[in-house]
Amino acid sequence: MNDQNQQEVTIRDNPDKGRFDVLVEDTQAGFSMYKDFGEMQRIFYHTVVFDEFEGRGLAGTLTRTALSTSVQAGYRIVAVCPYVKKWLTTHHDFDDATDPVGREHLRALR
Incomplete structure (x- = not known):
């Protein structure tokens, strides 16, 4: 896939x-951190x-790919990250695969 500048983008x-x-063109442009927890x-x-690398739509592309890949692998999404949490408010195709943040999730991140 390409970014808004038509440069090659890889998400892995x-x-x-x-x-x-x-x-972007084999140069690290960012990341989305996760922790696997409990039952998937x-x-x-x-x-x-x-x-x-800001302003190229990379955060949205990264988030969509990370969430899609995770859901396809059987995971449910718990969005603690403010960006991911906000992104999900406008991308309702993940509603059925998202769980609310609980204290246990926050404790797991300590």
Whole structure:
């Protein structure tokens, strides 16, 4: 896939680091951190796109791919990350795969 500047974008799961990475032309452009929890829940807790890559739609592309990949693997989404939480308010195709944030999720991130 390409970004708004028509540069090649790759998004890949990096389970050893607990994150999805977004790369532009093979250069790290950002990531979305997650922690697997309990019975097939995936807590997304921090999303970053580096300053030099902002304004290209990468955060939305990263979020959609990370959530889609997770749901396809059988995970339910728990959105602690403010960006992911807000993104979900306008992308209702994930409503049936999202669980509310509970104290147990926040404790798991400590």
